[in-house]
Amino acid sequence: MAVIKYSRQREAIKEYLSQTKEHPTADTIYMNIRESYPNISLGTVYRNLNLLVEMGEVLRINGMDGSDRYDGHTQQHYHFLCNKCHKILDLEMESIDHINDTANKDFPGKVEGHVTYFYGKCNECK
Amino acid sequence: MAVIKYSRQREAIKEYLSQTKEHPTADTIYMNIRESYPNISLGTVYRNLNLLVEMGEVLRINGMDGSDRYDGHTQQHYHFLCNKCHKILDLEMESIDHINDTANKDFPGKVEGHVTYFYGKCNECK
DNA sequence: ACTGTATATAATAATAACTACTATTATTTT
DNA sequence: AAAATAATAGTAGTTATTATTATATACAGT
Structure with a gap:
């Protein structure tokens, strides 16, 4: 193939x-x-x-x-999961890629990236 | 039950x-x-x-x-997943809880927390 | 300690999400 | 247009996890 x-x-x-x-x-x-x-x-x-x-x-x-x-939207963005209605929403926020450096600081291997999602209550559920 | x-x-x-x-x-x-x-x-x-x-x-x-x-260790800590051997390791790093504030900034709902894991190559696989 | 009742167990069957296989079909190369 | 190669539909197989059920265990009330 x-x-x-x-x-x-x-x-x-x-x-x-x-x-x-x-x-x-x-x-x-x-x-x-x-x-x-x-x-x-x-x-x-x-x-x-x-x-x-x-x-x-x-x-x-x-x-x-x-x-x-x-x-299908591949630009970097973060997701929000509502604890109440279980919807997944897109979050518009500045990059937090610096946390990779924080993680790499005292780690013997190589941190290449991270997966993060946020949770809480969405606009309708709060 | x-x-x-x-x-x-x-x-x-x-x-x-x-x-x-x-x-x-x-x-x-x-x-x-x-x-x-x-x-x-x-x-x-x-x-x-x-x-x-x-x-x-x-x-x-x-x-x-x-x-x-x-x-079994429930104190707050972050995890690292090796892309190659699929091992999961504990990361010792400073808190990154400030990213909750970053996420909350322009979000109409309420961000209460986040789940993050890091990935890459562990010490043996890199 | 004895009994009754509710919960936990072992063993097995069932489900859900995903992957592998194969004969046929579609796309690209010549 | 024919040959070569990759993609497809249909189906069977895997893997991780959950449900079912008859039996065993824990524990409250006597």
Whole structure:
């Protein structure tokens, strides 16, 4: 699998993810793509999501309910999880990448990055 | 299940987690407890881990390889996940709680806390 | 200590999320 | 257009975790 060939299924997944502001699971994506490609396979969705994540065109967020979620907006941003309604929202805030340096200070290995999400109450729930 | 009754299996799990500095999976815990309780059931391990997490006596860390890991040391500290060997290590570093304020700045809801882990290569893998 | 009742257990079956396999189809190369 | 190669649909298999159930254990009331 050296050369990556075009596929309309993959294009549809990319398109769907770039249009939604939700952070859907693989299964939700599958259900949605099925409306335009009724016999797309769930395996195809997973394989392409992995490809897209690897190519850096999609972000994988591992939700705390066991299933991964995907985000087509790849500019650096942070997520907020509402403790009450369990919604995932985007946070607009300045970068906190300096915490990598803080972590690296006395660590024998090499810290390359971090994953952070914030939690609390969203506007409607507070 | 209103009243929680004593069980030596749960005590053994708690004991094991407070003694190890690893961040074992449920299966690793199962294997270890089996040495003293040869016919403990994996289901018992899972049920008690969930109980202990709920009671706040154990932390659950969701590792990036699909399986959750557990930590018997509940004081605040940060974790490092090795991208290569998938080990989870403790990081000794100064607090980064100020990032909550950064996140709160332009957010209409209320940020109450954050979850952060760092990743990269550990000392042996780098 | 004895009994009754509720909780915990071991063993096993079931589920959920994801990955692997294979024959066929679509895309790209020549 | 034919050959080469990668992607797909459909299905089977894995892995981590949860549910079920009959039996065992803990503990409160006597």
